[in-house]
Structures are given as structure tokens and as C-alpha cells.
Amino acid sequence: MPRYALKVEYDGGPYAGWQRQDGPATVQGAIEAALARLEPGPHTIAAAGRTDAGVHGLGQVAQADLAKAWEPFRLAEALNYHLKPAPIAIVACARVADDWHARFSANERRYLFRLVARRAPLPFERGQVWKVNQPLDAAAMQAGADLLVGHHDFTTFRSSICQADSPVKTLDELTVETVTRPDGYPEYRFHVRARSFLHNQVRSFVGTLERVGAGAWPPERVGEALAARERKACGPVAPPQGLYLAAVKYPSDPFAD
Known part of the structure; x- marks a missing residue:
């Protein structure tokens, strides 16, 4: 076949x-x-x-x-x-x-998470982004994100119903990009790259980093949460609507021709 x-x-x-x-x-x-x-x-x-x-x-x-x-x-x-x-x-x-x-x-998966800071509703992007009311500190979020990159036990950022054999993964990239939208408001784009992910891992990252960007967590607390290896140390889990499976990579691209 x-x-x-x-x-x-x-x-x-x-x-x-x-x-x-x-x-x-x-x-x-x-x-x-x-x-x-x-x-x-x-x-x-x-x-x-x-x-x-x-x-x-x-x-x-x-x-x-x-x-x-x-x-x-x-x-x-x-x-x-x-x-x-x-x-x-x-x-x-x-x-x-x-x-x-x-x-x-597959040898790599890439996710994108979109977060928009605007008080007014987003009638044309409902269900497509996570909206928060106030601008976030992108530099602080990146400082927290940098603590997650590498080979770690990600138990803290793993759903309780995750079926993966091990919580140990290698995170290759977690970059926070700030884009000024046509409406003038900031959009924060989280670019996340690894060979594989745990259930709810990306949303757990973003929800935790949003707390950093809002000033509720200092960046170093992200590293402390990672080291705790306990789910209760994680920040809130971001909602699903801002998350996109952006790309899947293979040793040889099947769609190249």
C-alpha cells in the first residue's frame, strides 16, 4: 500500500x-x-x-x-x-x-505560542491567541526562558496525565519575540523547539513565563521551579488557543521536491 x-x-x-x-x-x-x-x-x-x-x-x-x-x-x-x-x-x-x-x-518539533497584550477584546482573533490586559516584560521572560533550555528533568512542567516514559527531555530553544501589531499593541511570540515534548509542557512554560513578564515572579524563580521537579511548583498553565504546532522536521524533508 x-x-x-x-x-x-x-x-x-x-x-x-x-x-x-x-x-x-x-x-x-x-x-x-x-x-x-x-x-x-x-x-x-x-x-x-x-x-x-x-x-x-x-x-x-x-x-x-x-x-x-x-x-x-x-x-x-x-x-x-x-x-x-x-x-x-x-x-x-x-x-x-x-x-x-x-x-x-521526526527529529524535531517546533511550537509557536502567541500572546497579545490588549485590554479590548480581539474580535478577529478570538480563539487564535491568548489575550492579557497589560504589557509584559519580554527581557525578564527571556531571562526565565533561558533557564529552561538544555537537558533537564521537566517534571514541574509536565501534566499529571502525561504518558511519556520519562520526564527528561532536551529543550533546544525557547525564544521570546516581541512584535508590534498593526493595532499598535505588543504580541509576544514564544518559539519553542525540541525533538519531543511532554504533555502540556509548552503551555506550562508560557503560563509560568507570563507570571515573570507580569512581575509576579522574578526570572530566577523559573529555575527554582525546574529544580523542584514538582508539578505544584509550576505557574498557571496557559490556555490552548494561543498554541500552534508550527513545524515538524525530518532528516530528509519529504516535501522538499
Whole structure:
């Protein structure tokens, strides 16, 4: 059965996360239903990461095995047709080797978290960013973020329901970027990069760093929280709507051609 890699964008707002469930709508379920319109199912696809309810995808990658050989462009077009009007798009498609795996072949995942400081509501970006009322100290947040980069036991920043075998991970990047928006207000973009992540790890980072930016925590308290290796030492967990799975990297980019 030919295997295809799919690069997927989606608005996670209407969905109970990526992973198929009985009852609630999910991104995986929507794509599998679209595949069933092309070839008899059932279809089971695998993804590079299982995003939670409300989390978005800019560069999610999934794999699908089909009975016949499709020209990748035609497969993407057909899936997009059958996905309408869902807020899901197949932005690239490629034929890959039978032993290629969207999750296990990946060697890096990149997340983006968007946080906007503005008192007024955001009618055009509802569900797309986390809004706080007051500007934050980006330099202080970066000082706290720097304490998290490297190889650590991240128990403090791990959800209590995380199923990972070990809390030890290597965080390659946690950069805080400040962007002045067209409306004049600041947007803080957290760029996070690692081979793999624990459940709620990025949202735990951002929620903790927001406390630093707001002046409620000194930056060094982030290091103390990390060293505590206790979930109760973590700051508040940021809401899901500001989080995006931005990109998944492989030793050889399946979409390069």
C-alpha cells in the first residue's frame, strides 16, 4: 500500500484535539472521513504529534496508507475538496517510503505560542491567541526562558496525565519575540523547539513565563521551579488557543521536491 505524508493546517477551535475519539469531532477523524470518500475505509492515519483541544496546526504532519497510487497533488486536492467546509487544509502531500513514519521518523518539533497584550477584546482573533490586559516584560521572560533550555528533568512542567516514559527531555530553544501589531499593541511570540515534548509542557512554560513578564515572579524563580521537579511548583498553565504546532522536521524533508 503506498504511503503518503500530509502536511496539515487546522484551526483547533472546533475540535476536541487531533486524536480520534468516540463522539466529539477531531482533526484526525475529519481527515479519515475525507479519505474514506476517496477509497473504502476504514482509514487510520498517524501524526507527528497529538495536539489538544483548541490547539492549532500550522505544520502538522500525518501519514496515510492508500490502496492505489495517487499523484500527490491530486490526492491533496481531493482531500481538500472533501474536507470542506472544515477549517482543515492539506497544504502539501508527498509519496514516502513504506518504513517512513510521521511520528517516529521526526527529529524535531517546533511550537509557536502567541500572546497579545490588549485590554479590548480581539474580535478577529478570538480563539487564535491568548489575550492579557497589560504589557509584559519580554527581557525578564527571556531571562526565565533561558533557564529552561538544555537537558533537564521537566517534571514541574509536565501534566499529571502525561504518558511519556520519562520526564527528561532536551529543550533546544525557547525564544521570546516581541512584535508590534498593526493595532499598535505588543504580541509576544514564544518559539519553542525540541525533538519531543511532554504533555502540556509548552503551555506550562508560557503560563509560568507570563507570571515573570507580569512581575509576579522574578526570572530566577523559573529555575527554582525546574529544580523542584514538582508539578505544584509550576505557574498557571496557559490556555490552548494561543498554541500552534508550527513545524515538524525530518532528516530528509519529504516535501522538499
